[in-house]
Amino acid sequence: MGDDIKMAGQPLSRVDGKLKVTGAAKYAAEYIIPNLAYGVLASGAIARGRIKSIDTAAAEKAPGVIAIITHLNAPKPPGYFGGKESSDPRTEGGEYRVFYNDVILYSGQPVALAIADTFERARYAASLVKVQYVKEPPQTDMLSNMDKAVVPKESDPDYNRGDKNAFDNAAFTFEQEYQTQLQVHNPMEPHAAIAVWEGADAITVYNKTQSSPIAQEDIAKAWKLQKENVHIVSKFVGGAFGGASRVWPEEMAATIGAKKIGRPLKVVFNRDQLFNMVGYRPQSLQKIKLGADKDGKLIGIHHEAYGNTSTYEQFTANMTSLTQALYACDNVSTLYRLVPLDVSTPCWTRAPGEAPGSFALESALDELSYTLKIDPLELRKRNYAAQNPDTKQPWSTKFLNECYERGAAQFGWEKRNPQPRSTTNGNWLIGYGMATGIYGAWRAPSSARAVLNSDGTLVVQSATADVGVGTATIMSQIAADATGIPVEKIKFELGDSRLPPAIGQFGSLTTTSVGSAVNDACVALRQKAIEYLKKSQSSLQNTPVENFAFGDGKIKTKDDAVSISYADLLQQQHLPSIEVTVDSKGSEEADKYSSYSYNATFVEVGVHALTNQLKVNRVVSAIDAGKIMNKKTARSQVYGSVTWGIGMALTEESVIDDRYGRWMVKDLADYHVPVNADIPAIEVLFIDKSDDILTPIGAKGLGEIGIVGVAAAIANAVYHATGKRVRDLPITPDKLV
Amino acid sequence: MNLFQYVRPAEQKTAIAAVAAEPTARFLGGGTNLLDLMKRHIMQPEKLVDVTRLPLKGITQQGNIIRIGALTRNTEIAEDKTILQNLPLLAMAINAGASAQIRNMATTGGNLLQRTRCPYFYDTAMPCNKREPGTGCGALEGFNRMHAIFGFSDKCIAVNPSDMNVALRALDATVVVNGPKGERKIPIADFHRLPGDTPEKDTNLDKNELITAVTIPISPFSKNAYYLKVRDRNSYAFALVSVAAALNMDGNTIKEARLAMGGVAHKPWRLTDAETFLKSKTATEENFQQAAQIAFQGAKAFKHNQYKLKLGPNTIVQALSVASGLKSV
Structure with a gap:
């Protein structure tokens, strides 16, 4: 596209911003459905065993109650009986089946669904369900169950290049263990679903999802329905962060309950159910070994990672992948194992493997820098990978050095005194830390439809999602550039399984995949418009194709001498609209290259010398994510990523009482998402250079890269401030005592 | 939450009688703690007596004593000139607690009665002697990072979560209460209890007694x-x-x-x-x-x-x- 790009990059405000701030945007639980009933799930009290009996008498007699559903009376989705067929191909094993039988697999699992005429009455009725259990001792402590670690079936977990014994020749070796915590997505919007059966064979589900096609597939499979008879509507999502990437008990309970009562049913989770009735970021134990020569050149890296999963599924988020690609090192080995526990299955959480993986690797590199007495930034530069050290492919683009240079300059890294505990401000110990982030850039097959109306407006559609990042806005910008139609005349529609299938919103894939599809569909649409133009009586009829330009809602000659508006063209041709649907995917050329987004994060922290109170004073996040589509929404997204990183580093953690297998931190008072007082000014620098190999629009993906490395940068800064290295997150004041 | 009656009397006497008439009845102030506990089925009163229309608001100074009406919102105290001038410690403590939204709702009387945030108390599936006497203390050998280091018993190791109460304790406040037997004054030191064998009782306030005010002597500690x-x-x-x-x-x-x-x-x-x-x-x-x-x-x-x-x-x-x-x- 090159010089054509005009709207992309502009800091356009969100096209749906007004809808959101005025409350007009409809989220899953907000649809008004006639004859709607309300369901609330009752959560189980034990982590392992069986349900001996359920007493629903009191619940059934409670005011307004329509039905109490348990495994004893629930209609069973036919897909439940498919054994292997019902398993989720994205997580090895069989998914948790709501109200399937009496087996308890995790504490807090749904044991009953109370359905009433109001939400409040349903919630009260749910509290009256009394369950007797046959208890078995649960195993929920990962560290004491390491002997049960298994090799994940889904992916090849072990990796080796070069010589495993290279450490023997290293002048310096370093070995350490790191741990990361159970982290919970905690979006503002709770998980919710409304199920509306249309006869026995068709259903509409309004839900919170990052992918309406995946929700459609999951529900079709469970109920053995034709896919096209399952309609998923999820126009707005109030935060998801990976937590709405698959169907959870709210959708299944709503479809089961609605079937049972023959009425539309809404199920909304309570906050505590958002902790483990859906997925969460698993905890990790990681071991890093580094070998280096005296100049800091890495001779060998070994990275082992262990994460927890449930007993019934294997959730994988390989924490070691980044170690294979980040630094130029000939000898690298990694190992990844899962520890099955009596907990619910974890799931994708912002930068699933990379966020915890980078904490270990980038903490270790920092520790090595002190051993070698080499500046941490310099150490990383000395190991800069000029090509992918694993595949030996060239990078499509890599501007990590620019991230280092610009980030360090903006931050004032050169002022850092290399000595730990050397800088103070009153009673506060001041520390500087930095880390590198890396996240794979991909483009997945996606489709988009572009419909040009005779009034000159353009509707672009794709079944992707917007979990709050501004997708509709940047897609409109991309469409505007491709067609020359002003952005105000463009409407982008998403969040509906009936739209052209596309990748959901995860893996930092939406812009690269759907943005490219939107571009391709709009380019195809304008070609189609030109074909009509060729058939018309217009004076542009004989203009060679390469001489056309597009702007102001018009097709024109490049010298702007002659033009016709899209509206006039369609009206002259008596066309109410023209439309094009395009299936789009990456080029074969792109396969020859390796693509990643990068960042360098620089952090200043203050730690109170007496009370250990921690404060992040400053963050500079320098990011190479290819061409930035909208500097305003992009900056906001990085603010969010850095905030996530601060939460991971300092405040967020849920805790399980292993005696009961029970999550003990499960509300927003005790699970400490960072608040304003925790978040300093965050300076975001975009390198903003196009990657024209990966995508026609130059983007590489931005959703996750901003969090990768942040926790390590903060931990490194805390060490620099205090001289104390904390290797298990979060770094709360008590760990510095 | 359970079904409950709701009344909003205009007079203290009526309010006290209304609570006395019902074994599980409770006074309702700002609701920032009680409603949470009701939604989570930890407290299930069958009657709520909303006292927010009673004339118990405001901060007055009489001689060497500052009197804070029980319905004075936390924010009002923290921003009051008399308090800032004479009892800055109290304003600082209040501002250290909760969020601005909660402080705008929370009353002085309610804050005194704030219940513990022990996670075992908050989870009806877990043992807790405070919530359900005789079930045991989940925290004793469980997740006890936030718990007591002074004055606990083997029945309960929970802590009082209030910041305001800490300042009131340092400032030798007195809690003024009214009940069916009339008015009495409870020194702050005797207002809250140690858990002992009856951790279900947070305070020495009788169930039918209403906190009407807190009085604090002006002392030479403000600078x-x-x-x-x-x-x-x-x-x-x-x-x-x-x-x-x-x-x-x-x-x-x-x-x-x-x-x-x-x-x-x-x-x-x-x-x-x-x-x-x-x-x-x-x-x-x-x-x-x-x-x-x-x-x-x-x-x-x-x-x-x-x-x-x-x-x-x-x-x-x-x-x-x-x-x-x-x-x-």
């Missing part, structure tokens, strides 16, 4: 007062430990000290031995260190709150340092 709260995030989190420090200084000499702690006991914890030690001492870090050591004699930690044995004394030193002007924050 050298500081409330320091250490927490997991920089706002909107309960204390790991907190310290209310107020000093009556003559030059660099401490004439009298007031010290109380939050996050360490079932009630706001007054450090009288440390206060006695500080009397007539000069404000030096050494003296503050010694006072902190004295304060922590007898402290005993559990598996996850060992850090309090060091963080607590450090926080006392820092609070005294700032209150005395020895150091900045």
